[in-house]
Structures are given as C-alpha cells and as structure tokens.
Amino acid sequence: MGFLDNLIANSLGGSSFFNAPKKLYKFEKIKQLTHETIKKNPNIKLIDMGVGEPDKMADELICDVLNNECRKPENRYYADNGIEEFQEAVCRYLNNVYGIENLTISNVMHGIGSKSILAMIPICFINPGDICIMPSPAYPTLGTYTKLLGGEIYNIPLCKENNFYMDLNSIPNDILKRAKMIYVNYPNNPTGQVATYEFYKDIVDFAKKNNILVVSD
Ligand SMILES: Cc1ncc(COP(=O)(O)O)c(C=O)c1O
Incomplete structure (x- = not known):
C-alpha cells in the first residue's frame, strides 16, 4: 500500500496491517452465504440471521414526505444533535411508553x-x-x-x-x-x-x- 504502511494506528496492527490475513466482516460473510444459497436454490425459504438491513422498499407516504421535505431551505444546514422537536418527541415517548419522568432535551443524544x-x-x-x-x-x-x-x-x-x-x-x-x-x-x-x-x-x-x-x- 506504500505510503500508508507506516501511518496505520497501532490499535489496527500498525505497519503489519496490510500483511495480516484478510478477515471478512462477519455480517458480510453471512450476506455472501445467503446470496450464494439463494442463487443455488431460488425457491428456498430462508430466515436471514444476518445484519438487519432496510431490505424492503419504504412506504410511498414516507417517500413523498422525504421528497417534499428535502426541497425546503429550513431542512438544510447541520443539525448536530437533531432538531428540538425530535428531542422533545423522544422525551415524550420515553415518558409515555417507559414511564421515565423529568427528562429534558439535554438528556437526548441522537444518532x-x-x-x-x-x-x-x-x-x-x-x-x-x-x-x-x-x-x-x-x-x-x-x-x-x-x-x-x-x-x-x-x-x-x-x-x-x-x-x-x-x-x-x-x-x-x-x-x-x-x-x-x-x-x-x-x-x-x-x-x-x-x-x-x-x-x-x-x-x-x-x-x-x-x-x-x-x-x-
Ligand atoms: C442488535 C442490533 N443492534 C444494533 C444494530 C444496528 O442498527 P442500526 O441500523 O440502527 O445502526 C443491529 C443491526 O442489525 C442489531 O441487530
């Protein structure tokens, strides 16, 4: 890999990073096996135990809302920790569903x-x-x-x-x-x-x- 060799962090193996045996990420391995199995047996009914991916199409209603919202100027810029309406909704949800009282938006971190x-x-x-x-x-x-x-x-x-x-x-x-x-x-x-x-x-x-x-x- 040349110039990157000596720059890789020690926590990832440092300069031996590129020489280490390649390990396949476990969920990629499951995905590859799933695809191979379906290819060989197109009619097989599989329960996919791999990573939960959004593999179904989103509802039309959601697509419409996204389509409209992305055109609005107020939806540009960063929202580093989510918008206040979202944080307030999280507090309400945690209170209504789990009975967690006295939460404020400062307790909510979105990802x-x-x-x-x-x-x-x-x-x-x-x-x-x-x-x-x-x-x-x-x-x-x-x-x-x-x-x-x-x-x-x-x-x-x-x-x-x-x-x-x-x-x-x-x-x-x-x-x-x-x-x-x-x-x-x-x-x-x-x-x-x-x-x-x-x-x-x-x-x-x-x-x-x-x-x-x-x-x-
Ligand atoms: C138990 C568990 N936690 C977290 C995640 C990651 O989910 P997200 O798509 O919210 O990052 C998954 C995805 O399969 C999961 O199975």
Missing part, C-alpha cells in the same frame, strides 16, 4: 443508527484494561470499539439452558472489579428472546451494586 452510537459509547467510558461484559452471540459493535480502545470483553453465553439470558452470577469477582459496561439487547438478536420486567430489575440491581453502566440496545 444516525444504533451502530454508530454503540461505537461511540466506549470512547466515553473505556480506559485500557477496562472490561465490557457482552453476551455471546451478540451484535458486536460495543465490544469491537472496547477492544480498539485497549479494553477487554468478557463473554457470557446465551444458550437454551439459561433461557437465552446472561447468568450474572457466573461472573468472577476479578472481572466485576474491572467491568465498566454490560451490553443487553432485547428483543434479542439473534436468539429472538424478549426481556421481562424481572430481567431489567436484576440488571439494574446488578449494575448499581457493581458500579457498572448498562448499555441497552
């Missing part, structure tokens, strides 16, 4: 999707050596950026035996001491499990007791 937010959260909290507790399997972004920042991942299996919930009691004390964040994702991808009120209560109790931040996706 272009949860992937980019999951990538940014570790930047705010992870120092080298800190641990992020992740279920396995899981949507990987929070863990990927934790590692990039010198942090570590502690995986807890999600399996049928534990009803696809993390066994919080299985986490050793030395891990708990270094843990900064725990990632929960319900309804869960890829197991499809949903969370109960008790589940969230346990997670909150666990987080308060151990001084760990809960990232709920």
Whole structure:
C-alpha cells in the first residue's frame, strides 16, 4: 500500500496491517452465504440471521414526505444533535411508553443508527484494561470499539439452558472489579428472546451494586 504502511494506528496492527490475513466482516460473510444459497436454490425459504438491513422498499407516504421535505431551505444546514422537536418527541415517548419522568432535551443524544452510537459509547467510558461484559452471540459493535480502545470483553453465553439470558452470577469477582459496561439487547438478536420486567430489575440491581453502566440496545 506504500505510503500508508507506516501511518496505520497501532490499535489496527500498525505497519503489519496490510500483511495480516484478510478477515471478512462477519455480517458480510453471512450476506455472501445467503446470496450464494439463494442463487443455488431460488425457491428456498430462508430466515436471514444476518445484519438487519432496510431490505424492503419504504412506504410511498414516507417517500413523498422525504421528497417534499428535502426541497425546503429550513431542512438544510447541520443539525448536530437533531432538531428540538425530535428531542422533545423522544422525551415524550420515553415518558409515555417507559414511564421515565423529568427528562429534558439535554438528556437526548441522537444518532444516525444504533451502530454508530454503540461505537461511540466506549470512547466515553473505556480506559485500557477496562472490561465490557457482552453476551455471546451478540451484535458486536460495543465490544469491537472496547477492544480498539485497549479494553477487554468478557463473554457470557446465551444458550437454551439459561433461557437465552446472561447468568450474572457466573461472573468472577476479578472481572466485576474491572467491568465498566454490560451490553443487553432485547428483543434479542439473534436468539429472538424478549426481556421481562424481572430481567431489567436484576440488571439494574446488578449494575448499581457493581458500579457498572448498562448499555441497552
Ligand atoms: C442488535 C442490533 N443492534 C444494533 C444494530 C444496528 O442498527 P442500526 O441500523 O440502527 O445502526 C443491529 C443491526 O442489525 C442489531 O441487530
């Protein structure tokens, strides 16, 4: 690659980055396999367990609104943290649906999707050596950026035996001491499990007791 060789960050492998064996991003691998399978078996009915992509066409109504709105001058310029109407709507939604009171727009940070937010959260909290507790399997972004920042991942299996919930009691004390964040994702991808009120209560109790931040996706 020439001049870029010595410029690549150490966290990505530094000068050996271009010589490292090429790894295919796991969701790209799933996508390629899905396409190959459909090509070979056009009539097969597949449940796609890959990344959730907007693969269906948007509703005509949405296309019309977008078409009109993009012509308005007030919709130009940056809106770094979303417009106020959006932030107020988020506060109302969280209050109406989840009963979270006293939120103000300063509590709302908007992103272009949860992937980019999951990538940014570790930047705010992870120092080298800190641990992020992740279920396995899981949507990987929070863990990927934790590692990039010198942090570590502690995986807890999600399996049928534990009803696809993390066994919080299985986490050793030395891990708990270094843990900064725990990632929960319900309804869960890829197991499809949903969370109960008790589940969230346990997670909150666990987080308060151990001084760990809960990232709920
Ligand atoms: C569990 C989970 N979290 C986050 C994302 C990313 O979603 P977004 O499109 O909002 O970035 C996905 C996408 O498949 C996902 O499955």
